[in-house]
Amino acid sequence: MKVSKLAIFTAGIFFSASTLAEVQYQIDLTQPQHHLAKVNVTFPESSADTLTVNLPVWRTGKYAVLPLADGVRLFKATDDDGNALNWQRTATGEWTIELQEPTEVNVSYQLYANDLGTRVRHIDESHAYLDASGVFMYSPEFRQDKVNVSMTVPKGWQSYSGMESGRSKHSFVADNYDVLIDSPIETGVNTHYSFEADGRDYEVVFWGEGNYDAEQIVTDLTKISSTAEVIWDDYPFERYVYMIHATSGARGATEHLNSTIIQLPRFNFRERKDYLRFISTASHEFIHTWNVKAYRPEGLVPYDYQKASMTELLWMAEGSTSYFQNQLLLRADVITPKEFFADLAKRIDRNLNKPGREIQSVAEASLNEWTNTGGDYAINHGVNIYSEGYLASLSLDFNLLADTELAHSYRDVHRKLYQDFKLPKGYNVDDVKNILASLSGKDYQPWWQSHITSPFSLEFDSLLAQAGLVLSYGDSEKATVYSGLTLTGQHNDLTLAHVTRNSPAWLAGIVAGNEIIAVNGLKVTTAGFKKRLEDFNAGDEIELTIFNNDKLTQVSLTLEEQPKGDLAIEGVSNPTNAQKAFLKAWLGIDWPFDDAGKFI
Structure with a gap:
């Protein structure tokens, strides 16, 4: 082994360390039912006294610090001969490993992945979704070095990512950690489609059963993927992957360098209003491939994975x-x-x-x-x-x-x-x-x-x-009463989620967290509260019985008027040519x- 180190050192006269270095990631997903995996990371030889290893404290696309390191147990570090290395936890997402001599460093740890809704990591018997920010540790010393990810997965699983494929069907390669962290992996039992649009290759991967129409989604994604030219003059990618999760409740989406992940409850695709929410989200994440992933504010360049990155833009x-x-x-x-x-x-x-x-x-x-x-x-x-x-x-x-x-x-x-x-x-x-x-x-x-x-x-x-447009509340000129109260929306819960500032309820001293018991001395229910208020007119004074910090009290407020119906946008009659042109x-x-x- 000493000879090998000398050879590498000698070769360094002619080749830079970055030319030879590659960070190797291996993840074992063969026992996924308890949301667990084993991760091994091999870092290239380091000649420093210590090697700092990090797991990010936030993930790209979500501007919030997350407890990602809480999913790590059984951390271990060894040298290239398999000898244990001393280490200590030095920050929330940081481990410092002591090195006695130049050596490759192998880091292993158990990973718990049951965070589907945060779109960071989720492993179960049907799939694994892996965003590197919550899965793969990195060292700042080797952040710009090439990476190789290989996975051991259950039989029958298929693996997809925006990264380039590696030497096997369950491996991927990237130029550096920044590409890895912005190229999530979806592996498991899934359905796969591909299409071409405007000279680029696209893939769509569905995980989970639901009431979605996959063919319609692929058709509409093809249309969206052909419209970028109305804003930009070229593409920052040659290949793009849409990942879609039909879930048991998790929802949301995250943009990435060459892909996106979109989540929606499994039976929230078919109704037109639900589908519009989904397809609008897909468009949003696709646009992010330029706006944020190809260009972004200075405060986010480069990403600092260990602390909040501030920008007023x-x-x-x-x-x-x-x-x-x-x-x-x-x-x-x-x-x-x-x-x-x-x-x-x-x-x-x-x-x-x-x-x-x-x-x-x-x-x-x-x-x-x-x-x-x-x-x-x-x-x-x-x-x-x-x-x-x-x-x-x-x-x-x-x-x-x-x-x-x-x-x-x-x-x-x-x-x-x-x-x-x-x-x-x-x-x-x-x-x-x-x-x-x-x-x-x-x-x-x-x-x-x-x-x-x-x-x-x-x-x-x-x-x-x-643009020749007018706001309207439709044909109805009726009004309804306004109190400024909003319930939590939970079943049989009359607790106030919020009270609008300067509303009748606000001016009466009612605050979020108060629980409504009665209106004018008569008990109300969650379902009946809104209808009960409709019995009154604007200008009427009503008395609410509420619990405020568990203390029963009565509060009077005077109802106001607000338009009835949904705000709509219509066209003006006899629009000018200038308005049409606008x-x-x-x-x-x-x-x-x-x-x-x-x-x-």
Whole structure:
């Protein structure tokens, strides 16, 4: 063994260490029923006194610190002769191994993987989903070295990843750990499809039974995958993998470098509203392949896997992706104009009923995302990088279209970011402002100050009028009463999830966590509470009996009025040519309304 080390050292005169080095990962999944696996990692020879080994404390795509190291037991480190090496746990996701002489280091540990909903790691008798952030340790010393992943799996399993295949059908290779961590693996009993779109190869992998129509999904994904040219001028990949989980309850999605994972409860695919949620998510994650994975804000370049990575531009990374997702579907003819505008109307309605828009800016929300726990405080005093980031993008798009007489749109901003700030570069606020100035010939600092670094409330009527659109609550002019109370939604639970700031209930001193017992002295149930309030008129004073910190008390409040029905977007009658042209430049579609402003 000593001769081998000398030979390698001598070869180092002619070849760099990075040329020879490769990190080897092996994972044994042959006993998956208890969510357990055994992981072995072999790091190249190190001549340092210690080798630091890490498991990330967060995963890409979710801006929150996670207890990923809690799934690790039986940690062991040995040298290249199999001798045990001393080590100690030095941080949440860090192990420090002592080295007496230059040696390869082999690390092994037991992995517990039962975190399906976080899309980090899940192993059972039917599959394993492996995101490296919660599965494979790395050493900063060898982070840029090539990696090889080999898996031992039960008979009959099939393995897929956005990474290149290795020497066997259950192995993969990547240029470095950053590619590995952004290329999850799905292995197990699954269904596989492939298609080609715009010169690129795509695969779709389904795990889990459900009421989805696989053929329809593949058809629509093919359409989506052909529309990227409306924003960008080329692709950051040659091959892309859509991974779809039909689950027992877990839902959500995560973008990756060359793939995405989308989860939905197994019977939440067939209804049109459920399918729209799914296909919009697929579009969202596909767009992320450019916006975040090919270019992203400086604060996220490079990723620091051991601590929060701060940037005030998360609204642009996430909210702008949300903004484009349904536009891609509309242009691909996957959704109708009516469905597109129904979604936009819901977003506007939620914003109008979110008091937090008066308190927090989207820049501050971006910086706060790592500590955002949601709930009552977030609704009343904060905004969301996705929903309010969407509306900031909408406003910016309309401003650009107006300022450039429809010559440029927000799509051009992202095309320019992709052209000029591909990784390993990162862009900052000044870079975005410079792009806006170059496209429009105007200084966007005042707009930025009023919409991004300050809380903003859009004048939706005047904004949408530019595209010939109007907001409406439909044919009904009736109103209903408003209290500002929202229940948890749990069965037979009259506990308040939140109380809207400055609402009648808020002004009466009612707070989230209070439990409602009666209205005007008469007992109410969860199902009957909303109907009970409908017995009253705006301006009526009612008395609620509630438990507040287990103490029974009575509180009076005066009900207010709110519109009845769902907010909708319609077309104006007799739109001008300028309004039609604006809509066309914005969405790429012809005027979709009849003479009365109703959808054709």
